[in-house]
Structure formats: structure tokens, C-alpha cells
Amino acid sequence: MIRVANLYKSFHSQIVLNGVNIEFATGKITTIVGTSGCGKTVLLKHLNALLLPDKGEVFVDSVDITKLGQKDLYRIRSKFGVLFQGAALLDSMTVFDNVAFPLREKTRASESAINKKVPERLEQVGLGAMGHKFPAELSGGMKKRAGLARALIMDPEIVLFDEPTTGLDPVLATSIHQLIVRTQADFGFTGIVVSHTIPQVFDISDYVAMLANGVVEEVTPPEIFRASQNPVVQQFIQGKTEGPIQVL
Amino acid sequence: MVSLLGRIGRVALDQIAGMGRLLLFLVAAVFQAFRPPAKIHLIIYHIKTIGVDSLSVVVLSGFFTGMVMGFQGYYSLRKFNAESWLGSATALGLLRELGPVLSAFMVTGRTGSAMAAELGTMRATEQIDALYSMAINPIKYLVSPRIIASLIAMPLLTAIFNVIGIFGAYVVGVGILGVSSGSFFSGMENSVVFHDVYSGVVKSVCFGLIITWICCYKGFNAPPMATGVSQATTESVVLSFVLILVWDYFLTSIML
Numbered sequence: 001m002i003r004v005a006n007l008y009k010s011f012h013s014q015i016v017l018n019g020v021n022i023e024f025a026t027g028k029i030t031t032i033v034g035t036s037g038c039g040k041t042v043l044l045k046h047l048n049a050l051l052l053p054d055k056g057e058v059f060v061d062s063v064d065i066t067k068l069g070q071k072d073l074y075r076i077r078s079k080f081g082v083l084f085q086g087a088a089l090l091d092s093m094t095v096f097d098n099v100a101f102p103l104r105e106k107t108r109a110s111e112s113a114i115n116k117k118v119p120e121r122l123e124q125v126g127l128g129a130m131g132h133k134f135p136a137e138l139s140g141g142m143k144k145r146a147g148l149a150r151a152l153i154m155d156p157e158i159v160l161f162d163e164p165t166t167g168l169d170p171v172l173a174t175s176i177h178q179l180i181v182r183t184q185a186d187f188g189f190t191g192i193v194v195s196h197t198i199p200q201v202f203d204i205s206d207y208v209a210m211l212a213n214g215v216v217e218e219v220t221p222p223e224i225f226r227a228s229q230n231p232v233v234q235q236f237i238q239g240k241t242e243g244p245i246q247v248l
Numbered sequence: 249m250v251s252l253l254g255r256i257g258r259v260a261l262d263q264i265a266g267m268g269r270l271l272l273f274l275v276a277a278v279f280q281a282f283r284p285p286a287k288i289h290l291i292i293y294h295i296k297t298i299g300v301d302s303l304s305v306v307v308l309s310g311f312f313t314g315m316v317m318g319f320q321g322y323y324s325l326r327k328f329n330a331e332s333w334l335g336s337a338t339a340l341g342l343l344r345e346l347g348p349v350l351s352a353f354m355v356t357g358r359t360g361s362a363m364a365a366e367l368g369t370m371r372a373t374e375q376i377d378a379l380y381s382m383a384i385n386p387i388k389y390l391v392s393p394r395i396i397a398s399l400i401a402m403p404l405l406t407a408i409f410n411v412i413g414i415f416g417a418y419v420v421g422v423g424i425l426g427v428s429s430g431s432f433f434s435g436m437e438n439s440v441v442f443h444d445v446y447s448g449v450v451k452s453v454c455f456g457l458i459i460t461w462i463c464c465y466k467g468f469n470a471p472p473m474a475t476g477v478s479q480a481t482t483e484s485v486v487l488s489f490v491l492i493l494v495w496d497y498f499l500t501s502i503m504l
Contacts, residue, residue, distance in 0.1 A: 045377075048381055050377050050380055050381060070385075074383040074385075075383070077380070077381060077382070077383040078383045080381060082377075082378065082381040082382075084374045084377065084378055085374070086373055086374060088373060088374040088375050088377065088378035089375075089378075090370075090375055090378070091369075091370075091373075091375070101382070102382045102384075105382070105384050105389075106382070106383060106384065154382075160381075
């Protein structure tokens with residue numbers, strides 16, 4: 001279970017997170033929505049301590065990870081898989097080696113075990129025949145799939161998705177959404193998705209959290225979220241420029 | 249006046265903090281280099297990128313440096329009727345000074361800048377964050393192997409630079425200017441002692457450390473944008489050049 005309590009983060013004089021409180025349900029998909037630049041990715045990067053807060057706590061299985069030393073932090077990070085916005089595949093390696101990378105670096109798995117597990121994961125994300133290609137040879141959607149295969153290779157308890165469909169056409173975006181739902185059903189991980197593609201994300205989410213003006217305004221199931229009377233939520237859903245959300 | 253002093257103080261504190269970060273980065277890289285498991289395959293790969301891939305530029309620059317030394321040395325020594333000392337002068341100049349410094353400059357331009365650009369791009373495209381998120385220490389994976397590789401490759405490159413440089417001077421001195429081949433080599437044999445070779449090796453090891461330390465630090469901490477990468481690359485080359493020359497002065501004064 002992940003719980004964020006009173007999280008504050010500023011970059012120089014710009015306040016990004018201004019007292020965020022949120023709890024992510026175990027084994028469910030929670031999508032954090034909000035306008036571009038509202039701090040969704042910053043919040044996501046606090047969940048596995050890629051960023052540290054100015055103030056506040058992040059609890060992963062009741063452990064405040066903001067206070068951990070490097071060794072314990074690496075142990076906690078092993079629970080996570082992350083799909084980055086640009087997939088963040090290592091340029092110098094093939095897709096196969098990228099997916100195999102955490103196994104080779106973090107486990108004592110034999111090459112024969114790796115040669116069995118990696119193709120399985122690649123097959124699950126629809127990249128069965130792409131293992132020999134380098135990231136530069138892949139399309140945007142393929143990179144995201146390869147990134148997802150890498151994120152899932154260590155069977156993580158929690159998977160973070162940073163804007164998984166940004167830059168993709170609607171068809172590819174839908175396929176990635178379906179992939180997230182399918183893999184979550186297969187592996188049972190806690191999924192935390194950062195996105196601003198509504199209403200599509202409502203179809204994949206168990207909960208939707210609205211981040212605006214540095215705080216989480218609301219965390220509810222999608223159907224309640226749609227009908228919310230919160231003016232911030234309604235402004236975001238309807239895409240209006242006038243309202244409580246400050247448009248930069 | 250107070251605000252001016254405040255600004256100067258802030259700049260000074262920023263500089264001191266920056267130097268502290270630079271030093272801590274090196275400490276972390278050295279610490280990780282000694283922590284198992286050793287990344288032998290990465291060290292070998294980086295010996296290739298630092299050493300083998302820089303070989304052509306080092307050979308070329310060494311040959312022309314040696315030829316220029318042949319001409320200039322001959323011109324100077326002739327004024328004292330000491331042309332026969334050309335081999336000695338060239339060898340000492342190359343082994344003690346020009347070999348380590350110029351090959352370090354070549355490696356900085358050829359490999360150091362590429363290191364900074366590669367790590368800067370990895371920062372900008374979240375590849376370094378990806379390593380952190382996979383619970384892999386990016387300093388151990390990206391920086392320590394490069395530092396170890398440079399400590400091995402730089403003395404070898406410098407040795408090759410020296411040999412080719414001496415050959416260049418031989419071609420000019422003996423082949424073009426008519427210095428006797430015997431006096432060229434006997435002068436060298438009489439004047440070059442182990443300490444001359446040793447001081448050049450020490451310098452080349454130190455310069456190798458400086459190049460990878462500075463270039464990796466600048467790339468690793470590059471602002472995550474295109475201009476950030478280019479700025480990091482430029483700064484890494486300039487700072488490496490300056491530190492090589494400053495450190496060269498101190499080493500020369502200690503090991504003279």
C-alpha cells in the first residue's frame with residue numbers, strides 16, 4: 001500500500017506540490033489526472049524516491065521512504081516497475097537486452113532462464129519478434145511496449161506509468177491502455193498511471209485522482225469522478241479555460 | 249554595498265558547493281569501483297572506446313608533434329652546435345611533458361566530450377532515472393567502469409604517442425636534416441632515465457582520472473534539455489583542459 005502525506009515540493013520559487021495527501025489502493029489502477037505541468041510526474045517520481053520532498057512523507061508498505069538510506073531505498077525500489085514517458089530504454093542495447101537488463105543486474109538468473117522469461121514478456125506486450133532491434137529502430141508505441149515489458153520483468157508489486165500514451169495516435173493509445181489493463185489483470189500489481197487523456201483513462205482506472213493547484217482535489221471511482229460537483233474536476237473534464245484551475 | 253557583498257558571497261558559496269559536489273561524485277565513483285561485483289565487461293568495453301577508438305588521432309597527433317619537435321629542436325640546438333642532442337631533447341620533452349599532456353587533450357576532445365554528451369542525453373531521456381528506478385546504481389554502472397578504463401587506457405595511449413612522436417622526430421632529424429642516427433639514439437639512451445618515464449606515466453594516469461571524472465560529472469548532471477547537453481559537453485572539455493594544465497604544473501613541480 002502506498003500513502004502520501006502532506007507532500008510539499010518546490011523548484012526554486014515555483015511551488016509544485018503544496019500539501020498532497022493521497023492513498024493508492026493495493027491491486028487497483030489509480031490514474032492521476034491534471035493539466036500539463038501541474039506536477040503529476042513530480043508526484044509520481046516521489047513514489048519511488050526518484051525525487052525527495054521538501055516536506056512530507058511517502059509510505060510504501062508502512063515504511064516512510066523519504067527517510068531511507070541508499071541501501072534500503074534500493075530494496076524498496078525493487079518492488080516497483082516504471083514505464084517512463086519516453087520509455088527510457090537504454091540506447092546502446094537491443095530490446096531483448098533492455099528487458100533482460102534488470103534480471104542480469106539484480107538477480108542471479110541463468111542465461112537459459114533469461115532466454116525463457118524475456119521472450120515471454122515480449123510476447124505479452126506484442127513484441128515477440130522485435131527482441132533483436134535497437135530502441136532507435138522502434139516506433140513510439142513499440143518503445144512504450146518494450147518499456148512496459150522491462151517494467152514487468154521483475155514481477156513488481158507496483159507499476160508506475162508516466163504518461164503512457166503521450167505522443168501516440170488514438171488507436172495506439174487505446175492498445176496501450178488495453179495492455180495496461182490486461183497486464184494488471186495478469187500480474188495483479190498496483191498500477192499508478194499519470195495521464196491527461198480523458199475520457200479514455202476512465203475505462204482503465206479503478207480510481208481517478210485529480211491533481212490541481214498543488215493538491216489532490218478528489219480521489220474517486222471514474223463514474224463518481226465524471227459526475228463530481230467539484231468545480232476543479234468539472235473544469236478539467238470539460239476543458240474550460242475559465243474556472244478555479246490556474247491556466248499558465 | 250551590502251547587496252553587492254551578498255551577491256559575491258552567494259556566488260562564492262555556490263562555487264564551493266559545486267566543488268563539494270564534484271568531489272563527492274568522485275568519492276562515490278571510486279567507492280563503487282571497489283564494490284563487488286566488478287563490471288569487467290563494461291571496463292573492457294570502455295577501454296576500447298577510450299583507448300582503441302582514440303588510437304588514430306593519438307598516432308596522427310603524436311607523429312606530427314614529433315616532426316615539429318624535430319624541426320624546432322634542430323633549430324635551437326644548432327645555435328649551440330648541439331644537433332646531436334636532438335634525440336635526447338625530443339625524448340625528454342615527449343616523455344615528461346608533451347606526451348601525457350597532448351594525448352590527454354586528444355582523448356578529452358575525442359572521448360571526453362562524447363562521454364559528457366552520452367551521459368547528458370541519458371539524463372535528458374530519463375535513462376539515468378530508469379537505472380535508479382530499477383534499483384541499479386548509475387554511478388557504479390556508468391561512471392566507475394569509465395574511470396577504471398581511463399586509468400588503464402591513458403598510460404598506454406601516452407606510451408604510443410611518445411613512441412610515434414620520437415619516430416616523427418627521427419624522420420625529420422635523421423631523414424631530412426641529416427643528424428646522425430647513432431647520435432640521435434645514443435643521446436636519448438644517455439639522458440633518459442627511469443624517472444622520466446615514470447613521471448610521464450604518473451601524469452597520464454592523473455589526466456585520465458581528470459578527464460573521466462569531469463566529463464562524467466558534467467554529463468551526469470546536465471540539465472535535461474538539448475542546450476543542457478551541449479553546455480555540459482563544452483564545459484567538460486574546457487574544464488578538463490584547464491585542470492590538466494593546472495595539475496600538470498603541480499605534478500611537474502613535485503616530480504622534477
